[in-house]
Amino acid sequence: MALKGNLRDFTITQLLNLINLARKTGTLFVQGPTEKAQVSFQDGKLAYAHISGEDNFLATVLYRANKITAAQHRTIKTRAAKMSDKELGLLLINANYITQQDIIASLQAYFVSVVQRLFTWVEGIFYFENDVLPPNDKITTRVNLENIIIEGSRKMREWEHLQSEIPSLDMALKFTDRPGVNLRNVSLSVEEWRVVSYIDPKNTIRQIARTTQMNDLEIRRIVYGLLQAGLVELARPIGTAKLKFTVPGETKEEQKSLVNRLIGRIRTI
Amino acid sequence: MQTVKIVVTGPFSAGKTEFIQSVSEIDVVSTERKITSEAERIKATTTVAMDFGRITVGDDLVLYLFGTPGQRRFDFMWEILSEGMLGFIVLIDSTRPETFREGRSILETFKAYAPTPYVVAANKQDLSDAWDLDDMRIALRLQDHVKLLPCVATDKETVKMVLLELLYSVLAEMGEGE
Ligand SMILES: Nc1nc2c(ncn2[C@@H]2O[C@H](COP(=O)(O)OP(=O)(O)OP(=O)(O)O)[C@@H](O)[C@H]2O)c(=O)[nH]1
Ligand SMILES: [Mg+2]
Numbered sequence: 001m002a003l004k005g006n007l008r009d010f011t012i013t014q015l016l017n018l019i020n021l022a023r024k025t026g027t028l029f030v031q032g033p034t035e036k037a038q039v040s041f042q043d044g045k046l047a048y049a050h051i052s053g054e055d056n057f058l059a060t061v062l063y064r065a066n067k068i069t070a071a072q073h074r075t076i077k078t079r080a081a082k083m084s085d086k087e088l089g090l091l092l093i094n095a096n097y098i099t100q101q102d103i104i105a106s107l108q109a110y111f112v113s114v115v116q117r118l119f120t121w122v123e124g125i126f127y128f129e130n131d132v133l134p135p136n137d138k139i140t141t142r143v144n145l146e147n148i149i150i151e152g153s154r155k156m157r158e159w160e161h162l163q164s165e166i167p168s169l170d171m172a173l174k175f176t177d178r179p180g181v182n183l184r185n186v187s188l189s190v191e192e193w194r195v196v197s198y199i200d201p202k203n204t205i206r207q208i209a210r211t212t213q214m215n216d217l218e219i220r221r222i223v224y225g226l227l228q229a230g231l232v233e234l235a236r237p238i239g240t241a242k243l244k245f246t247v248p249g250e251t252k253e254e255q256k257s258l259v260n261r262l263i264g265r266i267r268t269i
Numbered sequence: 270m271q272t273v274k275i276v277v278t279g280p281f282s283a284g285k286t287e288f289i290q291s292v293s294e295i296d297v298v299s300t301e302r303k304i305t306s307e308a309e310r311i312k313a314t315t316t317v318a319m320d321f322g323r324i325t326v327g328d329d330l331v332l333y334l335f336g337t338p339g340q341r342r343f344d345f346m347w348e349i350l351s352e353g354m355l356g357f358i359v360l361i362d363s364t365r366p367e368t369f370r371e372g373r374s375i376l377e378t379f380k381a382y383a384p385t386p387y388v389v390a391a392n393k394q395d396l397s398d399a400w401d402l403d404d405m406r407i408a409l410r411l412q413d414h415v416k417l418l419p420c421v422a423t424d425k426e427t428v429k430m431v432l433l434e435l436l437y438s439v440l441a442e443m444g445e446g447e
Contacts, residue, residue: 017407262330265324265326267429
């Protein structure tokens with residue numbers, strides 16, 4: 001069934017992870033803010049990638065990878081414009097211009113670079129079409145996604161880091177009672193002041209973010225800064241003491257019988 | 270008279286009201302309001318405060334189903350609702366991946382309130398753009414032991430199945446405590 005959504009909510013990292021773990025075969029179409037991309041996978045490995053409007057003719061890819069000269073590139077483009085990538089590849093290999101490894105390596109590098117660019121798209125509609133593969137005349141690769149994901153995730157590392165520092169926005173903040181810390185002596189930005197003015201064990205970070213109209217990343221950045229500076233600390237919002245799990249009933253037998261009665265009743269609905 | 274309660278939670282528009290309505294013997298006492306916020310206007314009404322359904326088991330035992338309001342600005346209600354619950358169900362709209370993160374966060378929050386058993390229900394599985402369960406498990410980062418169940422809130426049988434699975438988990442949990 002369909003895998004579709006918006007990158008704003010489901011990131012490229014998450015998508016690639018999913019495709020990798022589920023060993024999917026098919027093509028991911030992404031409509032970004034200004035560009036359109038299509039990325040194909042075979043058994044969870046990167047097979048092909050292309051950004052619409054970009055020249056991805058094999059000769060051009062090889063030229064950009066410095067595997068052929070500008071003159072060779074020109075010649076091929078004029079003389080072999082109608083040739084498919086597969087035909088051209090065979091021709092170049094047979095003519096001893098270039099090795100098969102060179103071709104594969106250049107294409108891999110190109111496909112990976114396309115995918116890396118996707119990591120910078122924070123917004124965009126995506127759609128995964130099962131079992132759709134690139135045009136038959138294109139050469140495909142098999143690149144493990146792990147490294148691509150790792151590399152791409154570096155871009156998101158700040159975000160991840162902040163999330164681990166502040167795992168839940170449902171926590172509240174309170175001022176540390178360290179002697180000598182006086183807010184007046186700290187120079188805060190306008191945004192920081194706005195957050196500081198709402199600090200209260202009754203307000204969760206999420207509520208503060210709502211009120212100050214900050215997104216998750218923005219509020220986390222600011223809270224992280226305040227935490228690092230030792231001005232505030234995380235606190236359980238007032239009134240969220242842990243409750244114990246208990247089933248009504250005096251004895252274990254009574255409790256079990258109660259649950260079994262519920263089960264019996266629901267079966268007959 | 271003994272009463273027990275199960276809480277049905279999940280992101281905005283996941284199908285909580287529908288879910289409770291499918292098995293409740295009373296019309297869900299719901300506190301629906303017309304939606305005013307532009308951003309959330311993908312349907313006409315939303316639940317404020319909570320939904321409330323009932324299943325009578327016998328003269329001496331009643332099961333209540335409580336549905337949380339979907340919008341986060343009502344989440345001060347959650348803690349009150351979760352007090353003394355037998356377990357909870359997190360409903361996720363399988364067709365709206367943009368709500369998965371929120372669903373996860375709701376799950377974490379309820380887990381923090383009370384250490385009761387819970388199950389996750391992948392709702393709206395009848396729609397053609399519903400995500401597969403395997404994909405949802407990965408996307409929601411649910412561990413293997415967490416029950417993720419297919420659900421169609423308008424179909425009583427799947428709703429029963431979700432409730433039963435939760436009760437089986439409750440039994441299992443009690444067994445472990447012995
Ligand atoms: N096709 C389909 N539609 C469903 C299903 N469950 C709910 N819906 C529809 O989805 C919409 C939202 O359902 P509600 O039950 O209002 O959702 P809710 O979680 O109570 O929403 P809030 O209270 O606003 O958070 C309604 O139009 C329902 O009819 C389902 O399993 N399949
Ligand atoms: Mg509702």
